[in-house]
Amino acid sequence: MNLSSLFRHRAAAVRRRRSARRARLGERGPASIGGTARRVATTDRDELRRWIPSGYRPVRHLGGMLALGVAAELLLAVQFAGRIQPADLWAVPATLVVATLLEYVAHRYVMHVQWRALGAIWDAHTGRHHHYYLEEAPTWERPADVWLILFSLRDVVTLVAIVAGPFAILRAAVPAGSWALAVATSIGFFLGYEALHMAYHLPDGHPALRRRWLAAMRAHHVRHHRLASMHANYGVTTRLWDRLFGTAAAPASARGRAAPR
Ligand SMILES: [Zn+2]
Numbered sequence: 001m002n003l004s005s006l007f008r009h010r011a012a013a014v015r016r017r018r019s020a021r022r023a024r025l026g027e028r029g030p031a032s033i034g035g036t037a038r039r040v041a042t043t044d045r046d047e048l049r050r051w052i053p054s055g056y057r058p059v060r061h062l063g064g065m066l067a068l069g070v071a072a073e074l075l076l077a078v079q080f081a082g083r084i085q086p087a088d089l090w091a092v093p094a095t096l097v098v099a100t101l102l103e104y105v106a107h108r109y110v111m112h113v114q115w116r117a118l119g120a121i122w123d124a125h126t127g128r129h130h131h132y133y134l135e136e137a138p139t140w141e142r143p144a145d146v147w148l149i150l151f152s153l154r155d156v157v158t159l160v161a162i163v164a165g166p167f168a169i170l171r172a173a174v175p176a177g178s179w180a181l182a183v184a185t186s187i188g189f190f191l192g193y194e195a196l197h198m199a200y201h202l203p204d205g206h207p208a209l210r211r212r213w214l215a216a217m218r219a220h221h222v223r224h225h226r227l228a229s230m231h232a233n234y235g236v237t238t239r240l241w242d243r244l245f246g247t248a249a250a251p252a253s254a255r256g257r258a259a260p261r
C-alpha cells in the first residue's frame with residue numbers, strides 16, 4: 001500500500017467512525033428520537049405551542065431580560081468606574097473568543113446530545129425549538145412563538161449559577177477592571193446571542209433581514225434547522241468555530257459537494 005492510498009484508507013476509517021458516533025449521539029431525525037424526547041418528538045406547531053405558559057407575554061419576557069441586562073451593566077459601571085484602564089481592554093476580545101467557543105461547545109455537545117442528567121436541555125432545544133422551527137419553515141407565526149426561541153428566566157438563572165464559579169475564580173486572577181469588562185462583555189454577548197437568534201427566525205422579508213451580514217448568518221442558522229441532519233452550523237453568533245471544527249455546511253449554491261449531512 002503506497003502513502004496516498006494509506007491516507008485515503010485512513011480518511012475513510014475516520015469518516016466511518018464519525019458517522020457511527022453521530023448515530024450514537026442521536027442526531028438523526030424524528031423517526032429515531034426516543035428516550036426523554038419521545039413526548040416532544042412532533043413537528044405539529046399547535047401541539048408544541050401547548051408548552052408555552054398560559055398568559056405568556058413576549059414583550060414582558062423580552063423587556064424583563066433587557067432590563068436585567070441593562071441593570072447589571074449599569075451596576076458594573078457604577079461599581080468599577082475609575083478602575084478600568086486602557087490595559088484592561090484585552091478582556092473584551094478575550095471574553096468574546098471564550099464566549100463564542102463555549103456557545104459552540106454547549107450547542108453541539110449539550111443541546112444536541114441526550115445526556116441522561118441534562119434531558120430538559122435537549123427537550124427544550126432539539127425537542128421543541130428544532131421541531132417547531134424547521135429549515136423549510138423557520139419563522140414564527142405569532143409573537144408568543146418566541147417562547148420557543150428565547151432562554152426562560154429559569155434558564156438565565158441556571159446559566160448565571162453555572163458561570164458564577166468561574167467568574168469568582170477569575171476575580172482573584174485578573175485586575176478588577178479586566179474582570180468588570182469580562183463580565184460586562186459576557187452580559188452583552190448573551191443579549192446579542194438572544195437578539196440574533198430571534199432575528200434568524202423573523203418572518204421572511206422582514207426589513208431587518210435586508211442587512212447582508214444578517215441574512216448570511218440567518219442562512220447559516222436556518223441550515224442548522226434541517227431536522228434530519230442538525231449536526232452542522234452550530235455557531236449562532238459566528239461561523240468561525242464551525243469552519244475550524246469542520247461542521248460548516250456548504251452554502252446552498254454549493255450543496256451536494258462537501259456539506260456535512
Ligand atoms: Zn441546535
Ligand SMILES: [Zn+2]
Pocket residue numbers: 129133197200201221225
Ligand atoms: Zn434556531
